[in-house]
Amino acid sequence: xxxxxxxxxxxxxxxxxxxxxxxxxxxxxxxxxxxxxxxxxxxxxxxxxxxxxxxxxxxxxxxxxxxxxxxxxxxxxxxxxxxxxxxxxxxxxxxxxxxxxxxxxxxxxxxxxxxxxxxxxxxxxxxxxxxxxxxxxxxxxxxxxxxxxxxxxxxxxxxxxxxxxxxxxxxxxxxxxxxxxxxxxxxxxxxxxxxxxxxxxxxxxxxxxxxxxxxxxxxxxxxxxxxxxxxxxxxxxxxxxxxxxxxxxxxxxxxxxxxxxxxxxxxxxxxxxxxxxxxxxxxxxxxxxxxxxxxxxxxxxxxxxxxxxxxxxxxxxxxxxxxxxxxxxxxxxxxxxxxxxxxxxxxxxxxxxxxxxxxxxxxxxxxxxxxxxxxxxxxxxxxxxxxxxxxxxxxxxxxxxxxxxxxxxxxxxxxxxxxxxxxxxxxxxxxxxxxxxxxxxxxxxxxxxxxxxxxxxxxxxxxxxxxxxxxxxxxxxxxxxxxxxxxxxxxxxxxxxxxxxxxxxxxxxxxxxxxxxxxxxxxxxxxxxxxxxxxxxxxxxxxxxxxxxxxxxxxxxxxxxxxxxxxxxxxxxxxxxxxxxxxxxxxxxxxxxxxxxxxxxxxxxxxxxxxxxxxxxxxxxxxxxxxxxxxxxxxxxxxxxxxxxxxxxxxxxxxxxxxxxxxxxxxxxxxxxxxxxxxxxxxxxxxxxxxxxxx
Numbered sequence: 001x002x003x004x005x006x007x008x009x010x011x012x013x014x015x016x017x018x019x020x021x022x023x024x025x026x027x028x029x030x031x032x033x034x035x036x037x038x039x040x041x042x043x044x045x046x047x048x049x050x051x052x053x054x055x056x057x058x059x060x061x062x063x064x065x066x067x068x069x070x071x072x073x074x075x076x077x078x079x080x081x082x083x084x085x086x087x088x089x090x091x092x093x094x095x096x097x098x099x100x101x102x103x104x105x106x107x108x109x110x111x112x113x114x115x116x117x118x119x120x121x122x123x124x125x126x127x128x129x130x131x132x133x134x135x136x137x138x139x140x141x142x143x144x145x146x147x148x149x150x151x152x153x154x155x156x157x158x159x160x161x162x163x164x165x166x167x168x169x170x171x172x173x174x175x176x177x178x179x180x181x182x183x184x185x186x187x188x189x190x191x192x193x194x195x196x197x198x199x200x201x202x203x204x205x206x207x208x209x210x211x212x213x214x215x216x217x218x219x220x221x222x223x224x225x226x227x228x229x230x231x232x233x234x235x236x237x238x239x240x241x242x243x244x245x246x247x248x249x250x251x252x253x254x255x256x257x258x259x260x261x262x263x264x265x266x267x268x269x270x271x272x273x274x275x276x277x278x279x280x281x282x283x284x285x286x287x288x289x290x291x292x293x294x295x296x297x298x299x300x301x302x303x304x305x306x307x308x309x310x311x312x313x314x315x316x317x318x319x320x321x322x323x324x325x326x327x328x329x330x331x332x333x334x335x336x337x338x339x340x341x342x343x344x345x346x347x348x349x350x351x352x353x354x355x356x357x358x359x360x361x362x363x364x365x366x367x368x369x370x371x372x373x374x375x376x377x378x379x380x381x382x383x384x385x386x387x388x389x390x391x392x393x394x395x396x397x398x399x400x401x402x403x404x405x406x407x408x409x410x411x412x413x414x415x416x417x418x419x420x421x422x423x424x425x426x427x428x429x430x431x432x433x434x435x436x437x438x439x440x441x442x443x444x445x446x447x448x449x450x451x452x453x454x455x456x457x458x459x460x461x462x463x464x465x466x467x468x469x470x471x472x473x474x475x476x477x478x479x480x481x482x483x484x485x486x487x488x489x490x491x492x493x494x495x496x497x498x499x500x501x502x503x504x505x506x507x508x509x510x511x512x513x514x515x516x517x518x519x520x521x522x523x524x525x526x527x528x529x530x531x532x533x534x535x536x537x538x539x540x541x542x543x544x545x546x547x548x549x550x551x552x553x554x555x556x557x558x559x560x561x562x563x564x565x566x567x568x569x570x571x572x573x574x575x576x577x578x579x580x581x582x583x584x585x586x587x588x589x590x591x592x593x594x595x596x597x598x599x600x601x602x603x604x605x606x607x608x609x610x611x612x613x614x615x616x617x618x619x620x621x622x623x624x625x626x627x628x629x630x631x632x633x634x635x636x637x638x639x640x641x642x643x644x645x646x647x648x649x650x651x652x653x654x655x656x657x658x659x660x661x662x663x664x665x666x667x668x669x670x671x672x673x674x675x676x677x678x679x680x681x682x683x684x685x686x687x688x689x690x691x692x693x694x695x
Contacts, residue, residue, distance in 0.1 A: 009122075009125065011116075011119055011122040012121065012122035012123070012124070012125030012126050012129070013125070013126075013129065015122060015123065015125075015126035016125060016126035016127075016128070016129025016130055016133075017129065018126075019126055019127075019129070019130045019486075019489060019490060019493075020129060020130050020133045020134070022038050022041065022042070022485055022486070022489060023130060023134060023160075023161075023170070023485060023486025023489070024134075024160050024486070025037065025038055026038040026484070026485030026486060027160060027161055027162060028161045028162040028163050028166065028483075028484060029098075029483035029484050029485055030162075030409075030483065032094065032548065032549055032552055033549055033552075035098070035483075035485070036097075036545060036546065036548070036549040038101075038485050039097055039098060039101035039485075039545050040101075040542045040545050040546060042101040042102070042104050042105055042108075042485075042489070043100065043101050043104045043538050043541040043542050043545065044538060044539075044542060045104075045108060046101075046103075046104025046105055046107050046108040046111075046538065047104060047534055047535050047537065047538025047539070047541075048535070048538075049107070049108040049111040049112060049115070050104075050107050050108070050111045050534050050538075051530075051531040051532075051534040051535050051538075052111070052115060052531075053111035053114045053115055054527055054530045054531045054534060055524075055527050055528070055531050056114075056115060057114040057115065064110075064440065064499065064500050064501065064502030064503070065110040065113075065440060065496065065499035065500035065501075065502075067436045067440075068106070068110075068433065068436045068437050068440055068495075068496075068499040069103075069106060069107060069110060069496075069499075071429060071432050071433040071436050072103050072106050072433055073103060074429055075099065075426070075429045075430060075433060076096070076099045076100050076102075076103045078422060078425060078426055078429055079092075079095060079096045079099045079391045079422065079426070080093075080096035080099075080100070080391075082096075082387065082388065082390040082391045082393075082421070082422060082426075083096060083390065083391070083583065085387055085390055086389065086390020086391060086392075086393050087389045087390055087393050087396050087397055087615065087617035087618060088390065088392065088393050088395075088396040088615060088617075088618055089390065089583040089614070089615070090548065090581060090583040090584035090585070090586075091390075091391070091392040091393065091395070091396070092390040092391040092392055092393065092583075093548060093581070093583055094392065094548050095391035095392035095421075096391055097541075097544060097545040097548070098482075098483065099391075100541050100544075100545070101541070101545065102488055102489075102492055104538070104541070105488070105489050105492040105493055105496065106492045106493075106495060106496040106499075107496065108493060108496060109492065109493045109494065109495060109496020109497040109498075109499070109500060110496040110497070110499060110500030111496075111500070112493075112496070112497060112500075113496070113497045113500040113501050114500060117501070118458075120458060120461045120462065120465065120497065121461060123465065123493065123494065123497055124177050124180055124181070124461055124464055124465065125177075125181075127173065127174060127177045127468060127490055127494065128174055128177040128178065128181065128198065130170065130174070130486065130490060131170055131171055131173060131174025131177065131202060132174065132198055132201065132202070134160065134161075134167065134170045134171070134205075134486065135167075135170070135171045135174070135201050135202050135204075135205040136201060137159065137160055138157040138158075138159055138160070138167050138171075138205055138208075138209070139157070139201065139204065139205060139208070139280065141157065141159045142157065142208070142259065142269075142273050142276060143273045143274065143276055143277035143280070144273060144274075144277070145266060145269040145270055145273050146266060146270050150266055152269075153262055153263050154262050154358065155259060155260050155261055155262055155264070155358075155359070156208070156209055156210050156358065157205060157208045157209040158209070161484055161486065163481075163484065164209045164210060164211055165209070165211045165213055165214060165475075165479050165481065166481050166484040166486065166487055167205065167209045167211070168205065168206050168209035168210075168211025168213070168214030168215070169211065169213070169214045169217070169471075169472065169475050169479075169481055169484075169487050170486055170487060170490075171202040171203075171205035171206045171209070171214065172202075172206060172211075172214040172215070172217050172218035172221075172471050172475065173468050173471050173472060173487070173490055173491070174198075174202045175199065175202055175203075175218050175221065175222065175471070176221055176222075176225065176464045176465075176467035176468050176471065177464055177468065178195045178198055178199040178202065178238070178242075179195075179199075179222070179225055179231075179235050179238065179239075179464065179467075180460060180461060180463075180464035181194075181195040181198075182195030182196060182199065182234070182235075182238040182291075183231040183234035183235050183238060184457065184460065185457070186457050192295075193288060193291050193292050193295065194288070195238065196238060196241055196242050196287050196288055196290075196291035197242075197284040197285075197287050197288045199238060199239070199242035200241075200242040200245040200246045200283065200284060200287045201246075201280075201284070203242055203243055203246035203247075204246040204249055204250055204280070206218065206246075207246060207247070207250040207363070208250060208253060210358075210359075210360065210362045210363055212362070212363060212365075212368075212478075213475050213478040213479045214475055215363070216474060216475070216478065217470075217471045217472070217473075217474040217475035218471055220470065220471070220474045221467040221468075221470050221471040221474070222235075222239070222467075224467060224470060225463065225464075225467050228445070228447070228450050228463060229455065229460060229463050230455050231455075231460065233311055237291075237294055238291065241287055241290050241291050241294070242287060245283045245284070245286065245287040246283075248283060249276070249279055249280055249283050252276075252279060253276060254360040256272050256275075256276075258271070258272035258273075259272045259273070259276060260359055260360055261359065262358060262359075355368070355369045356368070369412075370412045370413065370478065370479075372403075372404070373398075373408060373410075373411045373412045373413075373416075374411060374412070374413055374416045376398050376401045376402055376411070377394060377398075377411035377413075377416035377417060377419060377420040378416060378419065378420075379401045380394065380397045380398070380401060380420040381416075381419040381420050381423065384420075384423060385423055385424055386423045386424050386425060387422070387423040387425065388418075388419065388420055388421045388422045388423035388426060389420060389421060389617075390421060391421050391422065392421060393420070393421050394409075394410060394411050394417055394420045394421055395408065395409045395410065396617070396618050396619075397420065397617070399619060399648060399649035399650075399651065399652060400619075400647070400648050400649065400650070402651060403651070404651070405651055405652075405653065410480040410483075411480060412478070412479050412480050413476075413477060413478060413479065413480060414430070414476040414477060414480060414482065415427070415430075415477060417480050417482075418430055434473070436499075437469075437495055437498075437499055440498065440499040441466045441469070441498045441499065443502070443503040443504065444462050444466070444498050444499070444501040444502065444503065444504060445459060445462045445463050445466060445498075445504060446459070446503075446504035453504065459504065462498060462501060465494040465497055465498050466494075466498050468490065468491065468494045469491050469494050469495045469498065471491075472487060472488075472490075472491035473491075547580050547581055548580075548581050548584070550580045550581075551576075551577045551578075551580035551581030551584060551586075551587065552577075552581075552586075554573050554574070554576040554577035554580060554587075555573070555574065555577040555586055555587050555590055557573040558570045558571075558573035558574040558577065558587075558590050558594070559590060559593075561573055562590075562593065562594055562597060567594055567597060567598050570590075570594050571591075571594055574587050574590050574591045574594065577590070578591075583614070585611040585614055585615050585618065585620070585621050588607045588608060588610050588611035588614070589607075589608070589611065589624055591603075591604070591607040592604035592605075592607045592608045592624075592628055595607060596628070596631070596632075601632050604628060605625075605628065605629070605632075608621070608624055608625040608628050609625065611624065611625070612625055612641075616644075617648065618648070619644070619645045619648035619649035619652065619655065622641050622642070622644045622645035622648070623641075623642070623645045623649075623652075623654065623655055623658060625641045626638040626639075626641035626642045626645060626658055626662065627658055629641060630658065630661060630662050630665060633665075633669075635662045635663075635665035635666040635669060636666060638658070638662040638665075639659065639662045639663065639666065642655065642658060642659045642662060645658075646659065
């Protein structure tokens with residue numbers, strides 16, 4: 001197995017590039033086309049990894065991670081089953097596709113640890129490549145705004161995802177890998193020194209994204225690392241150097257209005273961005289030199305065991321004094337300790353609390369708009385406790401419960417989103433999955449005997465992989481980044497590896513050379529049949545995932561054909577869209593537009609009534625039908641259709657305006673009818689008078 005160690009850097013590079021491409025191409029996960037392509041790729045690669053494991057892995061090896069995978073399968077099935085009662089079945093189908101693709105990522109992690117158990121370093125290296133690439137690009141959008149972000153209006157880092165908390169989370173998930181890389185006892189020390197400047201960039205990205213959730217998540221992961229992994233002094237030295245460098249650059253940036261305020265002209269952003277770039281380069285060089293100097297001195301003058309213990313005690317005492325100092329400061333404040341805690345809790349949980357500003361002061365603010373979204377999600381859950389409103393149904397159900405006019409797609413928290421979408425059963429499956437994975441992770445790193453069991457290189461690496469998953473999990477509690485491929489893929493791949501590793505034992509030797517093992521597996525007809533079945537199932541997932549996007553493409557083609565004056569072709573395209581995704585209301589909207597254009601008003605009304613039947617709890621279907629009736633001179637029917645729309649979305653400006661327009665049209669119609677009746681009566685009276693005069 002000597003060759004595997006030499007190939008590990010190349011494997012890590014290849015895997016890191018693959019993860020980066022998937023993250024950048026998937027972006028924020030809101031564009032169906034790129035997201036679908038990423039999901040199809042994940043399903044194919046996951047199926048291929050599992051099929052290869054079926055061919056190669058010895059049958060007598062204990063199937064570790066099986067319970068975790070089985071529970072993820074049940075969660076994916078429940079998500080797909082929710083299509084049958086979802087208030088927005090088309091979105092539920094798309095969410096089910098996403099969940100199955102993530103299932104295949106988890107399966108791939110389990111399969112990879114069976115195929116190459118000694119290459120955990122390659123996976124950690126891949127996470128660092130992804131985190132470094134995303135962080136450097138995000139920082140570059142500020143340093144070189146004219147090239148990379150000329151139309152950006154916000155100071156917070158949010159590219160390439162378009163969402164600042166996702167950028168902060170990616171940087172946070174790179175921190176455990178940096179701690180592993182910079183403190184490992186094996187490997188070349190000069191290469192390990194590169195972890196210091198990389199960690200500086202990651203922390204700087206965290207700070208400039210203003211992501212409090214990501215900071216909380218990485219803080220929890222770092223504390224867990226310091227508690228369990230016996231590399232505390234090295235870790236603290238690395239964190240201290242990198243953190244000081246990142247804090248220096250961040251504080252300078254916060255003091256520049258051109259870099260910390262929104263809606264700044266591009267010229268001012270350019271000048272300030274170039275200065276920031278020079279400062280980052282200087283800081284990175286200084287951090288690297290400082291880390292090299294410290295490691296050199298430590299190697300020339302190693303500390304004794306007693307000194308390390310004393311330093312460790314001093315560090316623990318200093319960390320323990322942090323909350324004490326915070327309590328003293330709160331006591332001396334105007335509100336006092338109790339008042340400050342009460343005010344902070346109120347700001348955190350009050351749905352009507354003031355949202356913190358979108359500037360650096362946000363990092364120290366307690367209040368958040370999340371309490372509003374959580375409160376609405378819990379109201380949805382109370383009305384649909386067992387099954388929820390269907391996968392990804394929160395966005396459609398929320399307008400009925402909201403007290404504002406904000407358009408929000410998710411509840412900003414995995415727990416409350418799952419309760420609203422999938423009910424108690426979905427939440428129970430998620431909790432069982434979490435418990436199964438935590439149990440598997442605890443066995444993999446021997447958490448019960450972490451003091452007595454030797455901390456080998458692999459065990460430290462497994463702790464780093466576990467910390468990455470913990471970072472994602474803690475952040476998921478306060479935000480919903482489930483739709484961001486760049487975040488979820490890394491977390492589930494690491495989770496699958498840790499769960500599939502099995503209880504801690506000396507490092508396994510692996511299955512041996514791959515090609516001979518594959519040839520041996522091909523001679524086993526049962527293995528071949530299972531591998532083929534695996535790929536067939538993966539192919540079915542890919543086909544199912546592709547259909548909603550095909551429907552959207554057909555709908556777009558229908559609109560293009562209608563705009564170019566080809567209604568017959570538009571009708572064919574829209575029928576294809578309906579056949580590909582019979583759960584979506586959008587093709588029926590287009591079918592009504594085609595009917596309106598060709599003068600077949602009845603056919604358009606029939607199409608929109610079908611959309612209402614398909615999604616009766618969606619205010620958009622009722623509103624579209626009401627607007628159609630209003631355009632075709634039936635204000636009475638429009639008002640009748642607006643009743644459900646107002647019930648489902650009472651604060652919608654568009655619904656309210658349509659209702660007022662329908663009332664005005666009805667009044668105008670009534671006035672016209674009265675005028676016509678009066679005119680007719682006058683004419684009749686005049687005719688009677690003439691008749692009487694003639695007599």
